[in-house]
Amino acid sequence: MRPYPGHLIILEGIDGTGKSTQAKLLANSLRDQGHRVVLSREPTDGAFGRRLRESATTGRLSPEEELQLFHQDRREHVETLIKPSLQGGEIVILDRYYFSTMAYQGVRGFDPQEIRRVNEEFAPQPDLLLLLDLSLDTALQRIGVRDGKANEFEQLESLQLCRDIFRSVQDDFVTVIDADQSIEDIQDAIFAVVTDLVGNSPA
Ligand code: ADP
Numbered sequence: 001m002r003p004y005p006g007h008l009i010i011l012e013g014i015d016g017t018g019k020s021t022q023a024k025l026l027a028n029s030l031r032d033q034g035h036r037v038v039l040s041r042e043p044t045d046g047a048f049g050r051r052l053r054e055s056a057t058t059g060r061l062s063p064e065e066e067l068q069l070f071h072q073d074r075r076e077h078v079e080t081l082i083k084p085s086l087q088g089g090e091i092v093i094l095d096r097y098y099f100s101t102m103a104y105q106g107v108r109g110f111d112p113q114e115i116r117r118v119n120e121e122f123a124p125q126p127d128l129l130l131l132l133d134l135s136l137d138t139a140l141q142r143i144g145v146r147d148g149k150a151n152e153f154e155q156l157e158s159l160q161l162c163r164d165i166f167r168s169v170q171d172d173f174v175t176v177i178d179a180d181q182s183i184e185d186i187q188d189a190i191f192a193v194v195t196d197l198v199g200n201s202p203a
């Protein structure tokens with residue numbers, strides 16, 4: 001039996017794969033069909049999430065501090081928004097979740113499988129994980145990175161490792177989407193998979 005009446009749909013992938021674009025489009029399409037939808041993201045806009053975002057400009061935290069903050073941010077997100085919405089029968093769409101922790105903090109030296117285990121103790125498992133997969137070159141082009149810092153070899157290598165960790169996630173709920181298509185084609189591919197899950201109209 002399902003643990004709650006709602007549905008949890010996650011979009012993941014490295015930066016520039018189109019997650020936030022597709023999350024918004026999906027939320028709008030589902031709302032047009034009459035579904036009740038909550039769209040959110042991680043890191044969140046709460047205090048922990050803000051500290052994490054700030055650290056991108058004010059200086060990166062130690063790997064341990066960073067991992068702890070992502071987990072604090074997610075615990076709060078789960079308790080205040082994700083679980084109540086799922087229990088209330090809503091479709092929850094998240095732009096990033098604990099698979100990003102597996103990938104990005106995995107690259108910083110933590111074991112991705114251990115990260116997954118820890119998260120599954122407090123964070124609901126998704127009904128659908130849409131993994132937007134795209135080559136590094138195209139992803140970086142989309143976010144306007146050509147030369148400079150983000151092109152340093154180490155950073156490219158880290159992003160490639162993130163992509164590899166995302167692609168290594170295996171479960172029945174995973175659907176890999178080729179993100180090297182037009183926005184409309186990706187939208188259609190996602191909508192087809194989501195309709196299989198939630199149906200054409202609200203129950
Ligand atoms: P993410 O949330 O994964 O970082 P975004 O949705 O913010 O990605 O998209 C990054 C950039 O790429 C934005 O400028 C967006 O308009 C553009 N973009 C998104 N999807 C596509 C696509 N399928 N083809 C070309 N450009 C895209």
Ligand code: TYD
Binds near residue numbers: 042043097100104
């Ligand atoms: P995001 O806001 O999605 O970045 P952008 O708007 O630039 O696409 O996420 C911020 C960064 O946080 C991104 O580089 C991925 C990283 N991140 C982690 O390192 N671990 C996590 O658990 C999450 C959710 C995000």
